[in-house]
Amino acid sequence: MAISNQTTDKVRERVDIEEVVNDYVTLKRKGQNLWACCPFHQEKSPSFSVSPAKQIYKCFGCGKAGDPIQFIMDIEGLGFPEAIKHLATKYGIEIEEDKNLDPVDIQAYNEKESLYIALNFAKTFFHENLQSGEGKSIGLSYLKERGFDMATIEKFELGYSLDGWDHLLNKARTSGFEETNLLKAGLILERENKPGNYYDRFRGRVMFPIHNLSGKPIAFGARIMTQDKKQPKYINSPETAIYHKSDVLYGIYQAKQAIRQKENCYLVEGYTDVISMHLAGVENVVASSGTSLTENQIKLIKRFTDQVTVLYDGDDAGINASLRGIDMLLEGGLNVKAVVFPPNEDPDSFSRKAGKEGFQKFLEAEEKDFIHFKIDLFTKGAADDPIKKAEAIRQVVLSISKVPDPIIRSVYAKESARLLGMEEDILLTELNRQLLKNQQKKSPSKFQNEPESSPIEQLLPGSPAEETKKTGPRSxxxxxxxxxxxxxxxxxxxxxxxxxxxxxxxxxxxxxxxxxxxxxxxxxxxxxxxxxxxxxxxxxxxxxxxxxxxxxxxxxxPTREISQNWESKHQIFxxxxxxxxxxxxxxxxxxxxxxxxxxxxxxxxxxxxxxxxxxxxxxxxxxxxxxxxxxxxxxxxxxxxxxxx
Incomplete structure (x- = not known):
């Protein structure tokens, strides 16, 4: 839904940059401006400047800059309309809709808003269930066994769905919700061959709300508490108008600030991995929630950082099955590192076993860039097997070819040749071949009439084509x-x-x-x-x-300010x-x-x-x-x- 220009203008007039930024960092006055350590990157000396007179901010370290609206977009990872809504709510400004919109768009917007309301109601209902008799004995006791304290339970808004067919349905009805909205939100199901006969989707399960970037619940993951083998251990909400699982990462709302500040994002598989890492003092972590990594999820990470560290359970089969994710991350322009846990351990189990300090030290000590990680993985037992070593080389080259930056690609190629004990020219030849294949897949029509010996050197770093790129206008x-x-x-x-x-x-x-x-x-x-x-x-x-x-x-x-004392006290102008x-x-x-x-x-x-x-x-x-x-x-x-x- 488009917001009216009048609402946007009111927000611009009413918001104050100092108030907005002070919600996230502590500002100190120095001269005419206010200063703080930047909330977007790690630094020891303040380089983040706020100008109340001009209503702008500027970091002279990382380059982030903008007005109050841009600050909210940057810090919260929101789009422009969402940032306007955020600030309008903060300042008590009524949000007016653009009346020139198509009625179809208005209907779609209203439907999404009704889904947000229904899911927020369900989130509160499940959370409050933890204080019921059944909720305490089953749901809350399970969470505490996992080591989750009440602060963490509140932070992630965890809950419990009572073991019955219509607990949520009846509570929602008495609160004025229509079954059609609950059905569209994925909270209830309709019995086959019985139109209008509904029942709860989630029953007898611990509930993990999935939030969007602004903190609104948009779906649920749910873990069963019984030993019923006919039921899946986890079930998730279906896709809806506001939930597309390929666009969402579990924990991104709780992690986004830490990801920016640490300039790194840990990537794990499950809900409990994320929560356990928060308990271990590592908050810059998200999960793909058991789904294969997607391009949109990678773009979401890149909004906050260029560095990803993938955490793998300690079993080779699982690692090999997940390797495609590394290539996708590289192709998305991210710098990738990896950590492998000991056999039969995952982030959840190992963080509880190692303790907060031990877990953090382990992550620092075991982190490897993807080149070392992949070479170690593929050269196990390949020292005396030429076929296996050749396959290892191809796998490493395949990953390097996904890196879009030609300079980084060149550095990786040189390092890989050194680690593999081979001539760099041979590895570059294989890399050239793979780069050409990648290019042919992206633009097959460009290569249909070209011979196999076409000049692939144009794709390589350091080639004449690379060196003769325009340097930009001289003026x-x-x-x-x-x-x-x-x-x-x-x-x-x-x-x-x-x-x-x-x-x-x-x-x-x-x-x-x-x-x-x-x-x-x-x-x-x-x-x-x-x-x-x-x-x-x-x-x-x-x-x-x-x-x-x-x-x-x-x-x-201004990059610098002249001290007022310089002129008033020392008479130096x-x-x-x-x-x-x-x-x-x-x-x-x-x-x-x-x-x-x-x-x-x-x-x-x-x-x-x-x-x-x-x-x-x-x-x-x-x-x-x-x-x-x-x-x-x-x-x-x-x-x-x-x-x-």
């Missing part, structure tokens, strides 16, 4: 500086009759920026002027483009660029023109190298004129002009 620094001045000072007067923006835009009216992001910002600036507004930095924060917003904040966030805006804007336009002239002259020199004799005189004349004009500008800027600049 990027000057373009950025001009946009920075426009955003920071465009509304100021450069003379009695002219704004800074009017002067600069007139000076560059014949120039098109080479750097797309700066050209886009320039277009936004000009659009605002056409609408009768000289935009300040907050205008750009409303643009729904994270890259643009981050770039703007980088331009307006520093010159600021705003003190002489005519000089600042004039030089910014000259520097951009100088950069453009240099590029034009360099392009002309390339033409001269290839020119015919009859074209040379004209080209050389143009070259001389460009050089003279650039030299004049450089002298005006006070640059030292060497014999060839």
């Amino acid at each position: 990027i620094k000057e373009e950025r500086e001009l946009i920075r001045i426009l955003i920071n000072y465009g509304f100021e007067m450069v003379s009695e009759e002219m704004h800074v923006c009017e002067y600069l835009l007139e000076e560059i009216k014949d120039l098109n920026f080479d750097t797309p992001i700066y050209q886009e910002l320039l277009n936004h600036y000009k659009n605002a002027l056409r609408e009768g507004t000289i935009p300040k930095f907050d205008y750009f924060l409303k643009i729904q483009n994270p890259k643009l917003k981050t770039e703007v904040i980088d331009m307006v966030a 520093s010159r600021r660029e705003a003190d002489d805006l005519p000089e600042t804007t004039y030089k910014a336009s000259l520097k951009l023109k100088s950069a453009y002239l240099k590029r034009m002259r360099d392009e002309l020199e390339e033409k001269i190298k290839l020119a015919k004799e009859e074209e040379l005189e004209e080209l050389l004349t143009m070259h001389m004129e460009l050089t003279q004009l650039k030299s004049k500008i450089d002298r005006e800027l006070g640059n030292v002009i060497p014999s060839r600049n």
Whole structure:
């Protein structure tokens, strides 16, 4: 459901960056800004800055930046509409829907909201059941046997479904819920051949609520408490309008902050593995909940970190069955490590046996990057078996070929050759072959008419194709500086009759920026002027483009502050660029023109190298004129002009 622009505007007007950020970190004032250790990465010295005056934050360590809405999106892992709802709830702002939506969309939204309400009701009902007679003797006693204390039970909102056919159904009916909503939420089932005859899906089981990123229950996992072999040990909610198991990781809501702070995510299989690791002091952990790892789950992890450590139970069969997950993680652009537990142990059992400190030390000591892990796994007993060793090499190369970054791929190839005791060229040949296969699978049509000996070197790091990639526009620094001045000072007067923006835009009216992001910002600036507004930095924060917003904040966030004591106590005054805006804007336009002239002259020199004799005189004349004009500008800027600049 789209939120109305009026609601979004109210949120922007009412929220305060200091209040929002203070819910997550403790801010301390230093000068005009507030500082803290960044909540998005580990650091000892504060580099996370909040500007109450500008209502923005900026970390000079990891680069995270934005306004209050972006902060909630970053810290909670939410999309824009969810972040607006989060802040509207915090500030008591009524959420208005966009009335221009299609009735079908409104109906779908209302249905999802009804499912959230029903599942939250069920979560509370199951949780409260732990205090009933049956719940205490069966459900709560089981959880305590597993070592789960009450704080952990509350944290994960664990519960118990009573052993009967309609306990939840009857309670929900008396609370005003319709059977159709309970059925759509996956909480009840309809008896075959008996329309309208319903019963509870979950009966006599310990309940594990599955939360979305904002903490709402969207499904349940349920473990049976009896020895009934006809019943599966675990059952899960069916897929619904709000629950798609391939998009969800168990424990992500409880783990997301720790994942960011530790810059690593532990990946396990089951619910109890996650909870036991929290008890052992390791909170940056999620589970795939017994399903095969999916692309969407990998994307979810990557929203919080680029590093994953996969934890394996200590049995080779289980490890081999799960190896595809490592290749998928690598293909998703994640850095992968692995830990293997002793035989017959898993994260749950081993954490209870080793204790908190012992468990954490074990994880640190046994962690291996995927290359060492896979080579160790596949070379067991292969020392005297050439066939097995060749297969080990192929398996390692298969994983390396999944890594999208060519530099990292090259490093892994070199390290693998060293560990396997083989020549690097041989391993690279096999890697080339595998890279080509991967490319053919992705784009088969591109290879249909090509011979087998096509130049696969283009796919490899260090190849000529890799080395001759464009390095980007040469005027990027000057373009950025001009946009920075426009955003920071465009509304100021450069003379009695002219704004800074009017002067600069007139000076560059014949120039098109080479750097797309700066050209886009320039277009936004000009659009605002056409609408009768000289935009300040907050205008750009409303643009729904994270890259643009981050770039703007980088331009307006001060990297340092001059101490007030410097001037008030010591009478030492520093010159600021705003003190002489005519000089600042004039030089910014000259520097951009100088950069453009240099590029034009360099392009002309390339033409001269290839020119015919009859074209040379004209080209050389143009070259001389460009050089003279650039030299004049450089002298005006006070640059030292060497014999060839």
